[in-house]
Amino acid sequence: MFMNWSDLLNTLKRSYNRLGNTNPKMLEAYRNLAAAQGSNGALDAKTRELIALAVAVTTRCDGCISSHAAAAVKAGATEAEVSDALGTAIALNAGAAYVYSLRAMEAVTQMREAA
Numbered sequence: 001m002f003m004n005w006s007d008l009l010n011t012l013k014r015s016y017n018r019l020g021n022t023n024p025k026m027l028e029a030y031r032n033l034a035a036a037q038g039s040n041g042a043l044d045a046k047t048r049e050l051i052a053l054a055v056a057v058t059t060r061c062d063g064c065i066s067s068h069a070a071a072a073v074k075a076g077a078t079e080a081e082v083s084d085a086l087g088t089a090i091a092l093n094a095g096a097a098y099v100y101s102l103r104a105m106e107a108v109t110q111m112r113e114a115a
């Protein structure tokens with residue numbers, strides 16, 4: 001196992017306000033950015049989360065992987081859909097994306113089991 005993805009997500013949630021309390025404008029801007037995502041309605045939530053998971057792999061962000069794995073599971077993403085999205089990340093980012101795709105697959109499995 002690479003890591004416990006649910007624990008990581010919970011740690012991130014608990015730590016979220018630590019930076020925000022000292023930099024409230026940044027926290028507000030981040031929340032506004034997240035709220036604006038998908039606001040035109042062209043993509044459904046599952047598609048957006050599959051894209052976000054693939055991007056999280058290419059940027060090698062474990063926190064992003066945990067967050068978007070949980071959101072993808074919540075949005076109903078299947079293992080085959082996750083695999084296809086991660087395949088795109090691998091094709092664009094080769095070896096590093098392959099290793100982080102393994103991490104993302106583990107995260108999705110753990111989130112599914114915890115749901």
